[in-house]
Amino acid sequence: QVQLVESGGGLAQAGGSLTLSCAASGRTFSSDTGAWFRQAPGKEREVVAAISFSGRSTLYADSVKGRFTISRDNAKNMVYLQMTSLKPEDTAVYYCSWGSGGLSPRLDDYRYWGQGTQVTVSS
Numbered sequence: 001q002v003q004l005v006e007s008g009g010g011l012a013q014a015g016g017s018l019t020l021s022c023a024a025s026g027r028t029f030s031s032d033t034g035a036w037f038r039q040a041p042g043k044e045r046e047v048v049a050a051i052s053f054s055g056r057s058t059l060y061a062d063s064v065k066g067r068f069t070i071s072r073d074n075a076k077n078m079v080y081l082q083m084t085s086l087k088p089e090d091t092a093v094y095y096c097s098w099g100s101g102g103l104s105p106r107l108d109d110y111r112y113w114g115q116g117t118q119v120t121v122s123s
Contacts, residue, residue: 002026002112006096009117012086016121020081022096022114029098034072034079035110038092038119047105048094049081059103063089086121093118 008020020036035050049060049070058070069082079096094117097110104110 004096004098004112004114006094006114006117009094009119011120011122014086014088014121014123016086017082017084018086018119019083020094020096020117020119022079024077024079024098024112027112029077029112030074032098032100033103033110034070035097035099035104036070036079036081037095037097037107037110038090039095039116040089040092043092045095045107047107050103050105051079052103057103059105061105083119086119088121088123090121091119 003025005023012018031053036048037045038048039045048064051058051070051072055072067085072079096114098112099110101109
């Protein structure tokens with residue numbers, strides 16, 4: 001049974017930093033694209049960042065470019081999201097996900113999802 005567990009969320013002040021981690025078990029994702037999505041109250045889930053299986057290619061939402069960094073460790077079956085210069089508008093539940101296709105911002109391209117971790121940024 002595949003299980004994805006996010007950690008590292010919490011409360012941060014504007015301008016602060018948090019690093020999210022996603023541990024996967026039940027399947028090896030070294031050949032899959034890893035991604036982070038987020039969903040704020042009353043809004044649709046949106047892509048934050050994605051990383052190719054090799055780690056050489058990434059994509060970012062325009063709103064987080066230059067502030068967030070996605071990375072992965074295939075040996076540990078993990079994906080990370082380093083978030084800096086946090087803004088109140090970054091407040092959301094953050095989800096990690098894995099998909100067998102290439103880099104994509106589309107939810108439908110990701111099959112496996114974690115339960116989410118709350119990130120709250122105060123002004």
